[in-house]
Structure formats: C-alpha cells, structure tokens
Amino acid sequence: MFIIVRDEFVAMQAARLHEYTHDMSNGLSLDEVDQPQITASDHVLIDVDGAGWCQTDNHIIEGMWEEYVPQPLPMTLGHENAGTVAAVGDEVTLVSEGDQVICHPVRTCGTCRPCRMGETMYCENDQFSGLTTDGGFAETLLTNERAVIPLPDGVDPAEIAPHADAGITAYHAAKKAVGDLVPGDTAVVIGVGGLGHIGLQCIDAMSAADIVAVDIKQEARDLASDLGAHHTLDPESQDIPSEIESLTDGGGAAQVLDFVGADATTALAPEICAAGGDHHIIGYGGHIHEPAQALVNGEFAYQGNIVGKYTELQELVALVDRGDVDLHTTQFGLDEVNHVAEMLEDNEIEGRAVITP
Ligand SMILES: [Zn+2]
Ligand SMILES: [Zn+2]
Known part of the structure; x- marks a missing residue:
C-alpha cells in the first residue's frame, strides 16, 4: 500500500543541472519544483539541513560521469546529505518524523546477491542521490530506509553531511x-x-x-x-x-x-x-x-578504493560521536551553489563546503 504523507505539489527550491558545461559560474540553476512525494512504503523524506559540495559535483557538471552512469537531466545534484526526517512510508521503522539522520548516498535494494553479502556498494539495483537520481541541493530529499542512519544526540547534521561521501x-x-x-x-x-x-x-x-x-x-x-x-x-x-x-x-x-x-x-x-x-x-x-x-x-x-558502504558510515558516525574525527566545514546558501563550484575550481574553499538549503 502506498501512502501520500504530505500535501501534493508543494513547491520547493532545488539547484538543478540542465546541461553539461565547463562554465562553473553557470553550472546549476535554481528551479522551483514539486517537492518529492512518498510513493513507496520504504521511502523517507528528509528536510535537508546540510548537503556537502564535492569535487565530484564539478565533475558531474562537466559531464565526466555521463558515460559511466544513467543521468536523467534535469537533475538535482547533492550526494552528501544530512537532515531531519519529514515523513516516512508506512513500513519504515528505523526512523520517524523529527529524527536527525545522515544519508548514505546509495539507495540499495537489499535483495540482490551483493546486498545479501553486505557489499552494498556493489548493489545491482542502486540509485545514487545526486548522481543518478535527485539529490540534496534542495529543501527536501527523497531517499529510503536502507540509506538513512540516525545521528547521535548533539551531532549537527549540517556539520557531518560531507561524511556521507568524502568521509x-x-x-x-x-x-x-x-x-x-x-x-x-x-x-x-x-x-x-x-x-x-x-x-x-x-x-x-x-x-x-x-x-x-x-x-x-x-x-x-x-x-x-x-x-x-x-x-x-x-x-x-x-x-x-x-x-x-x-x-x-x-x-x-x-x-x-x-x-x-x-x-x-x-x-x-x-x-x-x-x-x-x-x-x-x-x-x-x-x-x-x-x-x-x-x-x-x-x-x-x-x-x-570506492565509496564506503552503509555499515562503514555507521562506524564513522561512531568515531565522530567519540570526538575522534573532526571535519572542518564552511556553510553556504542554496543560491550560492555556482559560486561554491567556482571557488572549488580555484582551490578557495576552506575545509568542505556545505550547502544549507
Ligand atoms: Zn562527494
Ligand atoms: Zn542490491
């Protein structure tokens, strides 16, 4: 059974890639789009508190990933996401509305052989937020229960977001x-x-x-x-x-x-x-x-070495919670994405840039 948790067709802002370009000053456009909806029982809707900007985002804008993965444009970028759960599908038990989470960038299926072996990065039916499907440079992100990790009390989603990929x-x-x-x-x-x-x-x-x-x-x-x-x-x-x-x-x-x-x-x-x-x-x-x-x-x-798997993100969150891993971040608004892309190109970002939609 599918459920619609939020009102249909609420508008939101999203930074989207319409066509590949080497001009970082004009890479993404700020569009008004429909907020994603819960359409499956394992879906989780996240109000994005922080989405890390990554060198990979510049590479996606340049078209470097086009030949490796399916990339339907226009697409919202942003694969290093953390935020607050806004709504959940009716079979989700791991998190509920109001919980703060970090999102593994890959939504895995759980039933293919690599998933069953615990090698979730090799999932045969994966969707990669911000790379093959809409990501977190938006007010709201749609992901699934298998991708979210609840954050310990006191860990700020906007501060930890880049750990979702870089970390x-x-x-x-x-x-x-x-x-x-x-x-x-x-x-x-x-x-x-x-x-x-x-x-x-x-x-x-x-x-x-x-x-x-x-x-x-x-x-x-x-x-x-x-x-x-x-x-x-x-x-x-x-x-x-x-x-x-x-x-x-x-x-x-x-x-x-x-x-x-x-x-x-x-x-x-x-x-x-x-x-x-x-x-x-x-x-x-x-x-x-x-x-x-x-x-x-x-x-x-x-x-x-590729991106670490879901359980490794849990382990890294534990290290962060103990105070063993510090991350230096600088925050920017959603309307500053192209400026951030240019600054990264010129090596002007201190630590990791985090977009706070
Ligand atoms: Zn990244
Ligand atoms: Zn799988």
Missing part, C-alpha cells in the same frame, strides 16, 4: 589499511586535503602505527601534525623515498594512502612500500606506470 571514502580506505598495520609499522598519508585529513584521523584513531603525512602545502602539513601525524614531509624540498627509508630503518611503509592519485604519487609505491605492503589509490586523475617486475620484487599491491 566514508577516506574511512573505507583507512579501515582496510588498519587491518594490516601493527604497532611499529608506518603508514604514509599522501595529500592532507578534504579526504586525506579525515583518513589520517581514522588511522590515528584505529591503529598504533607511526603516521607520516606528505603534502606540498605548509598549512596542510601543520594540520596533519595537529591531527596526529608523527612526521610530515614536503615533497618539494625533501626526497620522499630516502626520508621514508630512514624513518622506517630501511623497511618501508606497510601501508600508503594516496589521496592524490597523480602520476608522481603512484610512482612512489615501488620505492616507499614495504614488502607485502599496499599503496591505496583514493584520489584519481593520474595513471600507474610501473614495471610488473617492481610489484614482483617487493610483492606490494596497488589497491583501489
């Missing part, structure tokens, strides 16, 4: 790395930006490894030290392989988390990874060009 991506990689880190090991974090600073805190919270942070910016290295890095390195003035060799007594880094993913950083792996270690690729854009023999000699691996 769990960093956490997902850090959790894999931590599983292979023992006390005395060294973990290297390359790039202490929006994702890297979260990944570093996750490693610090979950392992006893020594952490080496690598970044070209002094402010980023200072931030890394504040957040728990034991050593910081500047690749512009220091030779990273020889520095890591001396910091690890010649053994190399057991785990490397590469939040940059450029040719210059993937090329470090043969020289800085310990035998049996991993070089995790989280940032992307570059290529990997290493001789097969380098991987045979050191038996290290390049390890790919």
Whole structure:
C-alpha cells in the first residue's frame, strides 16, 4: 500500500543541472519544483539541513560521469546529505518524523546477491542521490530506509553531511589499511586535503602505527601534525623515498594512502612500500606506470578504493560521536551553489563546503 504523507505539489527550491558545461559560474540553476512525494512504503523524506559540495559535483557538471552512469537531466545534484526526517512510508521503522539522520548516498535494494553479502556498494539495483537520481541541493530529499542512519544526540547534521561521501571514502580506505598495520609499522598519508585529513584521523584513531603525512602545502602539513601525524614531509624540498627509508630503518611503509592519485604519487609505491605492503589509490586523475617486475620484487599491491558502504558510515558516525574525527566545514546558501563550484575550481574553499538549503 502506498501512502501520500504530505500535501501534493508543494513547491520547493532545488539547484538543478540542465546541461553539461565547463562554465562553473553557470553550472546549476535554481528551479522551483514539486517537492518529492512518498510513493513507496520504504521511502523517507528528509528536510535537508546540510548537503556537502564535492569535487565530484564539478565533475558531474562537466559531464565526466555521463558515460559511466544513467543521468536523467534535469537533475538535482547533492550526494552528501544530512537532515531531519519529514515523513516516512508506512513500513519504515528505523526512523520517524523529527529524527536527525545522515544519508548514505546509495539507495540499495537489499535483495540482490551483493546486498545479501553486505557489499552494498556493489548493489545491482542502486540509485545514487545526486548522481543518478535527485539529490540534496534542495529543501527536501527523497531517499529510503536502507540509506538513512540516525545521528547521535548533539551531532549537527549540517556539520557531518560531507561524511556521507568524502568521509566514508577516506574511512573505507583507512579501515582496510588498519587491518594490516601493527604497532611499529608506518603508514604514509599522501595529500592532507578534504579526504586525506579525515583518513589520517581514522588511522590515528584505529591503529598504533607511526603516521607520516606528505603534502606540498605548509598549512596542510601543520594540520596533519595537529591531527596526529608523527612526521610530515614536503615533497618539494625533501626526497620522499630516502626520508621514508630512514624513518622506517630501511623497511618501508606497510601501508600508503594516496589521496592524490597523480602520476608522481603512484610512482612512489615501488620505492616507499614495504614488502607485502599496499599503496591505496583514493584520489584519481593520474595513471600507474610501473614495471610488473617492481610489484614482483617487493610483492606490494596497488589497491583501489570506492565509496564506503552503509555499515562503514555507521562506524564513522561512531568515531565522530567519540570526538575522534573532526571535519572542518564552511556553510553556504542554496543560491550560492555556482559560486561554491567556482571557488572549488580555484582551490578557495576552506575545509568542505556545505550547502544549507
Ligand atoms: Zn562527494
Ligand atoms: Zn542490491
């Protein structure tokens, strides 16, 4: 049985993509659209308190995702959402009206084989808010019960919103790395930006490894030290392989988390990874060009990482609730989305930008 919880055809504001463009000053338009309606028993309607703006939003506007996923335009962007439950379908029991939640970006089916194995990011029937279906740069977001996680008291939805994608991506990689880190090991974090600073805190919270942070910016290295890095390195003035060799007594880094993913950083792996270690690729854009023999000699691996799954977002919320992971955000209104896109393009955003519709 389907139910309509709210009055039909209430108008709302939404920042929508009508056509792909490289002109970020004009990427999205602020449209008046019908508020989404509950049409299935597992639906959850969210009043959006915060929706993180992500580099991926710029890439979506440029059309970079068009060949990878179905993207019906016009579409409301925004995949890092948190807010307050406004209405629920009649079979929803996890949350009720008034609850504050963070939304995993993927609405999964729960019945396909990957879902049943707990690998929800591989769901065969998924809908990705803000990427394949309307997202949270709007007053109201439609999602489902399988995507929402109730927030602990005292956690502000607008502050935590970017963890819905940026945070769990960093956490997902850090959790894999931590599983292979023992006390005395060294973990290297390359790039202490929006994702890297979260990944570093996750490693610090979950392992006893020594952490080496690598970044070209002094402010980023200072931030890394504040957040728990034991050593910081500047690749512009220091030779990273020889520095890591001396910091690890010649053994190399057991785990490397590469939040940059450029040719210059993937090329470090043969020289800085310990035998049996991993070089995790989280940032992307570059290529990997290493001789097969380098991987045979050191038996290290390049390890790919996608967005973390629902249960990993629960785990990250627990770390945030304990005060182990801080996120630096700056808030903007819904009418400032194109300005935010331009600022991100020019590297002018401090921390993560959050749209507050
Ligand atoms: Zn994102
Ligand atoms: Zn599924």
